[in-house]
Amino acid sequence: MKKFFMGALCGLLNGLFGSGGGVAAVPLLESSNLEPKKSHATSVALIFLLSIATTLSYLLGDKLDFGLSWQYIPYGIIGAVIGAVLLKKIPNSLLRRIFGGVMLFAAFRIMMK
Amino acid sequence: MNVIIGLLSGIAASMGFGGGFVLIIYLTVFTDTNQIAAQGVNLLFFLPVALVSLIIHQKNRLINWKTLLRLLPGGILGILLGAFIAAHIDxxxxxxxxxxLLIFVGCRELFHKNTDSGGEKKERKTDTARQ
Structure with a gap:
């Protein structure tokens, strides 16, 4: 039941802000005793599945620009390989600190909007 | 520039750092893409990038499928609710x-003690429950 609400919270943030669900998902997953690396990898899987739903809703609303997206996707895929290899190798503690920094940056951006 | 942004976003996305922030910030601040269009680009970008990451994460056995499956039903409900709320309120x-909330969690993560003790995890559990 707790997992249901945790999932709902991630989904709620994703639905509300378009992005941001992942930032919430990682600490939620870590709080259920998942180690940081697994929390990050599992959050990617969760956001991936949730993003399919969001993408469909954008598609129905005709809000997708495929041409612009394709300018970034090939490099993104190369980046994905680099990131996934790094995640396996990076120490958990360093991972949490980097992520903490990313969260503060995200917070700063949201507050400045 | 597209190469650098694409690479950086891909690295961040595959590590679960929210690669969307890199791409959306770039698109909205440095090109004149509006927020909704940028979010759409980010979604389309994220799907193939996440798929590639997940294949590698799966090989490295970093995905906890059991937890994932238990989070999913609530997640889908949450998305629908979130989209509904977003359409009706400020x-x-x-x-x-x-x-x-991000400042609070970010500070905790950034300045955490370098231990993975059970006590620390329990403490974090109650914090997230409160929110």
Missing amino acids: VGFLQKLFGG
């Missing part, structure tokens, strides 16, 4: 609240 105020 999201600006909610974003400020979310920003506050």
Whole structure:
């Protein structure tokens, strides 16, 4: 039941802000005793599945620009390989600190909007 | 520039750092793409990038499928609810609240003690429950 609400919270943030669900998902997953690396990898899987739903809703609303997206996707895929290899190798503690920094940056951006 | 942004976003996305921030910030601040269009680009970008990451994460056995499956039903419900709320209320105020939450969690993660003791995890559990 707790997992249901945790999932709902991630989904709620994703639905509300378009992005941001992942930032919430990682600490939620870590709080259920998942180690940081697994929390990050599992959050990617969760956001991936949730993003399919969001993408469909954008598609129905005709809000997708495929041409612009394709300018970034090939490099993104190369980046994905680099990131996934790094995640396996990076120490958990360093991972949490980097992520903490990313969260503060995200917070700063949201507050400045 | 597209190469650098694409690479950086891909690295961040595959590590679960929210690669969307890199791409959306770049698109909205440095090109004149509006927020909704940028979010759409980010979604389309994220799907193949996440798929590639997940294949590698799966090989490295970093995905906890059991937890994932238990989170999913709530997640789908949450997305629907979130989209509904976003359409009916002032999201600006909610974003400020979310920003506050991020500052709190971000500081905790950034300045955490370098131990993985059970006590610390329990403490974090009650914090997230409260929110």
